Amino acid sequence: MFLLQVEVKSGEEDEEILFKERAKLYRWDRELNQWKERGVGDIKILYHPVIKRYRVVMRREQVLNVCANHTISKSIELKPMNTSANALVWTATDYSGTGLAPHLIHISLLLVPSHLHVCSHIQRETGKSKSNPVVFFNITIDGEDAGRIVMELFAHIVPKTAENFRALCTREKGFGYLQSVFHRIIPGFMCQGGDITNQDGTGGKSIYEKMFEDECFEVRHTGPGLLSMANRGRDTNNSQFFITLKKAEHLDFKHVAFGFIKEGMDVVRRIGELGAKDGKPTKTITISNCGQIK
Secondary structure (H helix, E strand, C coil): CCCCCCCCCCCCCCCEEEEEEEEEEEEEECCCCEEEEEEEEEEEEEEECCCCEEEEEEECCCCCCEEEEEECCCCCCCEECCCCCCEEEEEEECCCCCCCCEEEEEEECCCHHHHHHHHHHHHHHHHHCCCCCEEEEEEEECCEEEEEEEEEECCCCCHHHHHHHHHHHHCCCCCCCCCCEEEEEECCCEEEECCCCCCCCCCCCCCCCCCECCCCCCCCCCCCCEEEECCCCCCCECCCEEEECCCCHHHCCCCCEEEEEEECHHHHHHHHCCCCCCCCCCCCEEEEEEEECC
């Protein structure tokens, strides 16, 4: 099973803008024990209608570098700053830096009440929504522990495809992803695995005892961290899958995307560095353990 590599641009085209306002953003520097300015630009609250994800994104003016990028969860508590009526402060695990860690964030903007109203509404809606299955892979590279990948599956959109992947993670049918490898990796494009029979891309086995149909193509390949089914053509899905490392719109309507990386994108990126143009991994990347979290 082969996927063609095509150079495309990434963006936020598939997300709805719920809030947008010019702001100045700061992060708390633990070493200097003071606020450090990260940039001035438009802070946006975005909603992805397929993934059902809300997130905060802010890019610096002119250079457009991302200085804030994190999901909005029920646990985030926004507080007005004592020193200014036009400032908010909160703690979030942010994806715009080199490493994932909780950061204390402070923004100055005029529309503080509007920002608070939108975030409060999102947190209420998040609490009402039925959760999708969440599964995990523990990864080893040449036998050494490399970390965990946590994935949410779109059971609300592609229930049959999501159930196939979930059951292969739990091995409840007597077989699954345990001790299988990532057999094809193209840096900057995708990491492919799931050949649980031959380990080289020529095999695979679904829980339905045969290849199954393309359920739907509602989820597009809009950026890195999406789970999608590898195939040999229309309606030939088994156990093989891939994880995108960038936007790949040329795969839309050909491969069924069925989940996304919830945690561990740093592990995925590390795997992505261990490939080549021909797809052959430079090291052995193994799923040493797998299962369901919820």
